[in-house]
Amino acid sequence: MSVFSRNRSEQGAVTVFFIVIFAAVFAFVALFIDFARMFALQAQVETLAHAASRSVLSAYDRELAERYGIFAYGQTDGNYIMSKVLQDQFELVRQKDGFPLLNARLDSSTASFMHPIGTYPVFEQQIREQMKYRAPIDVTIELLNRFKPMAGVMKEASNTVDLLGKLQKLYDQREAKLDELLELQRQAAKTVESYAKVLSGGGGSGSLSTLADATAEYPEFVSQVEADEGLEPEDRMYTAEISRYRSATSGLFAALDRALRTAEQRHASYLPQAKSLLDEARRINEQMRQTIAEAENRPEQAAYNEVSVGTSTRSGSSDPVGEGAAITEIRAQADSLLLSDELFAGLASDMDRQTAAFAELRSVGSALLAQSGSVLSATTPPSSFSSSVNSAVRVSDAYLRQFVTSGSSNVLEASAWRLDAHRSSDKERKATEQAASATLKDAASWIRKIEQFKNGLSEHQAKFDQLKAKMEANRSLNRSVAGEEAGSTSVNDDPSEAGRTSMGIMDNIYGGLAGLMGGMSDSVYQMEYVASYFHFLDVSVLNGLFEGKGQTDPLEVIRRQLAPESQEVEYILYGVHNPAGNIAAAFGEIFAMRLAIRTMEGLVKNAAKGNPLLVFAAALLYGAQHALQDMISLTRDGKIQLSDYLKVDLTYRDYLRLFLLLHGRSEQRLSRMLAVIALNTGVDPAERSTYVQGKVTVAMPLWFLPGVSKALGKVGILKGHVEGSQYYVAKQADFSY
Numbered sequence: 001m002s003v004f005s006r007n008r009s010e011q012g013a014v015t016v017f018f019i020v021i022f023a024a025v026f027a028f029v030a031l032f033i034d035f036a037r038m039f040a041l042q043a044q045v046e047t048l049a050h051a052a053s054r055s056v057l058s059a060y061d062r063e064l065a066e067r068y069g070i071f072a073y074g075q076t077d078g079n080y081i082m083s084k085v086l087q088d089q090f091e092l093v094r095q096k097d098g099f100p101l102l103n104a105r106l107d108s109s110t111a112s113f114m115h116p117i118g119t120y121p122v123f124e125q126q127i128r129e130q131m132k133y134r135a136p137i138d139v140t141i142e143l144l145n146r147f148k149p150m151a152g153v154m155k156e157a158s159n160t161v162d163l164l165g166k167l168q169k170l171y172d173q174r175e176a177k178l179d180e181l182l183e184l185q186r187q188a189a190k191t192v193e194s195y196a197k198v199l200s201g202g203g204g205s206g207s208l209s210t211l212a213d214a215t216a217e218y219p220e221f222v223s224q225v226e227a228d229e230g231l232e233p234e235d236r237m238y239t240a241e242i243s244r245y246r247s248a249t250s251g252l253f254a255a256l257d258r259a260l261r262t263a264e265q266r267h268a269s270y271l272p273q274a275k276s277l278l279d280e281a282r283r284i285n286e287q288m289r290q291t292i293a294e295a296e297n298r299p300e301q302a303a304y305n306e307v308s309v310g311t312s313t314r315s316g317s318s319d320p321v322g323e324g325a326a327i328t329e330i331r332a333q334a335d336s337l338l339l340s341d342e343l344f345a346g347l348a349s350d351m352d353r354q355t356a357a358f359a360e361l362r363s364v365g366s367a368l369l370a371q372s373g374s375v376l377s378a379t380t381p382p383s384s385f386s387s388s389v390n391s392a393v394r395v396s397d398a399y400l401r402q403f404v405t406s407g408s409s410n411v412l413e414a415s416a417w418r419l420d421a422h423r424s425s426d427k428e429r430k431a432t433e434q435a436a437s438a439t440l441k442d443a444a445s446w447i448r449k450i451e452q453f454k455n456g457l458s459e460h461q462a463k464f465d466q467l468k469a470k471m472e473a474n475r476s477l478n479r480s481v482a483g484e485e486a487g488s489t490s491v492n493d494d495p496s497e498a499g500r501t502s503m504g505i506m507d508n509i510y511g512g513l514a515g516l517m518g519g520m521s522d523s524v525y526q527m528e529y530v531a532s533y534f535h536f537l538d539v540s541v542l543n544g545l546f547e548g549k550g551q552t553d554p555l556e557v558i559r560r561q562l563a564p565e566s567q568e569v570e571y572i573l574y575g576v577h578n579p580a581g582n583i584a585a586a587f588g589e590i591f592a593m594r595l596a597i598r599t600m601e602g603l604v605k606n607a608a609k610g611n612p613l614l615v616f617a618a619a620l621l622y623g624a625q626h627a628l629q630d631m632i633s634l635t636r637d638g639k640i641q642l643s644d645y646l647k648v649d650l651t652y653r654d655y656l657r658l659f660l661l662l663h664g665r666s667e668q669r670l671s672r673m674l675a676v677i678a679l680n681t682g683v684d685p686a687e688r689s690t691y692v693q694g695k696v697t698v699a700m701p702l703w704f705l706p707g708v709s710k711a712l713g714k715v716g717i718l719k720g721h722v723e724g725s726q727y728y729v730a731k732q733a734d735f736s737y
Contacts, residue, residue, distance in 0.1 A: 033704060034704050037727075038700070038727055038729070040102060041102055041698060041727070042731070044102070045729050046733075048086055048696060048731075049696040049731040050733040052085045052086050052109065052696065052733070053082070053111070053692050053694035053733040053735045056111050056692050056694060057736075057737060059076040059081060060072060060073060060074055061073070061075075061683060061688060062074070063681050064677070064681060064688070067681065068533050068677055068681075069126075069130045069529075069533060070123070070677075071737035072116070072737070073688060074688075078111035078113060079109070079111050081111070082109045082111045082694055083106070086106050086696060090105065104698050104700040105699050106696070106697075106698055108697045109694070109695065109696045109697070110695045111692055111693070111694050112695070113689035113691065113693075114691045115690050115691035115736065116686050116688055116689050116690070117674075117689070118474055118688070120478050120670050122690050122691075123670055123673075123685075124526075126690070127522075127525050128522065128525050130525075130529065131525040131528050131529050131532075134532075135520060135529075136524075138528055139524060139527075142657075143513065143661075144310070144513055147510070147513055148307055148320075148513075150321050150643060151305075151510060152308050153322075153323050153327065153645070154304060154506055155301055155305070155308070155324070156324040156328050156331070157596070157603055158596075159295060159296070159298055159301065160327050160328075160330055160331045160603060160616075161596075161619075162295070162500060163291065163334060164330075164496075164612055164613060166291050167288055167292070167334060167612070167613070169496065170284050170287055170288045170291065171288065171613060174281045174284040174285055174339075175426075177278075178278075178347075178419055181275075181281070181347070182274075182412060182415060182416055184273050184274040185270070185271070185274050185403070185412055186403075187270055188266045188270040188274075188354070189399070189400075190404060191263035192263050192358070192399050192403075193400065193404060195260055195263055195361075195365065196397070197210070198211060198252055198256040198259055200212040208245065208248035208252065211249075211252050211256065211389050211392075212393065214245075214249045214375075214385075215382070215389045215390075218382050219382045221242065221245045221378060222378045222382060224238035224242055224245075225242055225378040226378070246376050250372070253372040256368070257369055260365045263358070263361075263362075264358075264362055271354065271355055274351055275348070275351055278347055278348060281344070285339050285344070292334045292335060292338075295331065300507040300510075300511070302514070303513070304510050304514075306517060307510055307517065321643070321645045323604045326607045327603045327604060330603060330612055333610075333612050334612050336422075337422075337613065343418060343419075347415055350411050350414075353402070353411060354403055354411070357399045357402060357403070361396055361399050364388075365395075367391075368391075368392045371384070371385060424611075425609075425610070425613065425614040428614060429611070429617045432617040433496075433620070433621075436495035436617065436620045436621040436624050440493045440495060443624065443631070444490065446628075447490075447491055447584050447588050448584075450545070450583055450584040451580050451584040453558065453562060453580040454578040457580075460562055460564065463563065463679070464577045464578055464579065466679060467564060467676065467679055470674075470675035471575075471668075471674075471675040474671040474685065474686070477686045480667045491588060491591060491592075495617065495620040495621070496616075498592075498595060499595065499596075499599050499616075499620050501592060502595040502599065503596050503599070505596060505662065509593070509658055509661065512662060512664075513661075522665050523661065524661065527660035527661050529673075530569055530573070531653060531656060531657045531660065534568035534572060534676065535566060535567070535568045536567065536570060537566060537586075539634055539635050540635060541561045542583075543636050545558075546632045546635050547635075547636070562579040564676070565680065567582055568676050570582035570583055570656070571672060571676065572672045573586070573659055574586070575669070575672055586655070587631065589655075589659050589662075590634065590652075590655050591631060593658070594626075594627035594631070595623045595624060595627040597642070598623035598626040598627045599620055599623030600619075601619075601622065601623070601626070601643060601644050601645065602619030602620065602621070602623045603619040605619075605622060606618035606622065634652060638652060639651045639652075690736050691734065691735070692734070694732065694734075695730065695731070696730065696731050696733075697728060697729070698728070698729055698730075699726045699727070699728050700729075701726055701727075702722065702726070702727050
């Protein structure tokens with residue numbers, strides 16, 4: 001029978017066909033089942049990686065968080081935490097699922113730490129997050145609202161102190177030039193006195209002491225010469241008389257010549273110098289005029305104006321202090337310090353007059369000296385000699401009356417009187433400035449006494465040395481190359497300079513406050529952070545030093561307060577690495593700020609004195625005296641009333657906050673904060689991270705067609721990779737505090 005027989009049975013063909021079709025469909029569906037398991041695993045691993053990373057960050061350093069409000073990873077092994085969290089999670093899944101669809105297992109996990117808290121960007125970000133809600137409220141209520149009502153009057157005071165401080169220097173320079181030029185004119189004029197004495201005022205000795213005497217005896221001398229003329233020597237009767245006259249008269253002519261030459265040299269030297277000084281004085285006067293014109297356009301005014309018009313959240317009255325008009329009026333009187341063009345023209349005319357008068361004197365004197373030869377030879381007529389001497393005497397007397405002899409005709413005295421007319425307040429002003437300078441020296445002495453406490457505190461100095469080492473280490477970590485900051489402890493004993501410096505501080509403070517109104521900055525966040533989390537000095541311990549009561553040994557009383565942990569804010573602010581330097585710097589700036597505010601009050605209270613420079617000096621004296629008393633009040637009561645015109649209190653902490661705002665952001669200040677934190681907690685900020693990078697690898701057995709899955713993975717269709725019958729997926733989760 002043929003195998004191809006038509007009658008062969010076809011039973012089972014459909015079954016085979018369905019088996020083939022089912023196998024293909026099953027393979028296709030099975031592949032999608034594994035795909036679904038893969039994608040589910042990826043989502044689960046992603047979730048697990050995030051959860052594990054967050055769990056790792058939960059092990060933050062509790063002391064840093066509680067004491068300083070910053071977060072950094074503690075000392076627990078991060079890999080252990082991550083592995084434990086993942087293992088527990090997989091175990092929980094196995095216990096909950098009756099049928100383990102994924103049946104995944106943890107292959108590996110790692111936790112890598114980065115971004116230590118000791119780096120500037122990380123530390124600043126944490127400060128920003130910590131203070132972003134608190135700082136705006138505290139600063140607005142406690143600082144901005146207190147200073148806003150005083151913005152207008154402080155602007156006027158700052159402008160006035162700046163203007164009068166400049167004018168005072170220029171005024172004194174100008175007056176010194178004018179005094180010097182008058183003295184040069186006097187010195188030149190005095191040389192004519194010797195010349196005049198030879199002519200008629202006792203320039204020699206004996207009967208022939210002046211040329212006027214010589215003219216009186218000249219006719220007799222001529223007759224004696226004529227009588228002996230032509231006689232033999234032994235027959236001459238007047239040899240001795242003639243010799244005496246010639247010798248005396250020759251000496252007088254020589255003395256007159258010397259006096260005239262000296263006077264000529266001095267006039268030729270001194271009068272041009274005087275003219276040059278007059279030009280300098282005129283230039284300074286014009287500089288004063290220009291300074292007055294520019295006074296109303298100071299850029300520093302913008303900050304005061306911005307604070308003044310800003311919105312206040314202060315409860316009750318927030319009306320501005322209304323004393324600014326009185327200070328504006330003082331500044332308006334600055335023109336009275338200028339000298340008129342007519343006065344300068346008069347002084348120049350006086351110099352020309354002196355030059356012309358001496359030119360006439362020199363001409364007449366030279367003509368007289370030209371007769372000396374003929375006079376000694378007795379060939380000049382007596383009338384001619386007498387006329388020449390009389391002319392010289394008349395001209396020299398006229399010169400002396402105008403430029404030497406005291407009286408109504410003296411040109412130089414008249415010039416001095418004209419200058420003195422606008423100097424009526426100078427004597428009182430100078431005395432007031434000396435009193436202010438003495439008070440400033442007292443303040444400087446107090447600051448120096450504070451600074452001297454650094455000696456003999458070796459136990460505290462050792463801690464400051466540790467702080468310096470930690471600060472330098474942090475700067476190295478951040479590659480900071482800026483120079484070390486140091487607080488200034490000096491108080492300038494020049495009242496004008498001290499006043500302008502103090503007003504410069506107020507300009508910068510209001511500049512900082514104006515910046516607040518435009519939005520919070522890192523410097524503000526850092527200011528509030530330092531003031532909130534670090535300790536500052538208990539200033540009451542310094543009261544005995546300032547008032548001198550009841551403390552025989554101030555060093556012993558304040559010894560504990562000079563430890564670094566008792567003056568952390570001051571150290572962070574100024575960065576002086578000794579036990580007393582930061583306190584001295586703080587009190588130096590407090591005194592300067594109080595001097596500015598009290599000088600503003602002094603301007604108002606002394607406005608009636610009239611002369612702007614006298615008002616300025618009196619205001620500085622008032623300011624220095626009351627600022628010194630404010631320092632005592634601060635150490636006694638812990639606070640100072642802001643001003644007689646604004647009765648709100650500022651504490652020592654408030655002043656430190658203002659100075660932190662004044663000095664702005666500083667990398668060195670960040671390093672000092674971190675150094676203090678490291679010293680107090682024993683935590684090295686360079687070793688405590690704030691960022692974790694968690695990596696998790698999970699394996700899952702494939703149920704169907706691992707070879708196909710592996711091939712698809714190689715061409716990039718699948719995430720992860722296949723090894724044998726295992727599918728591996730790796731996920732990374734990054735988190736930071």
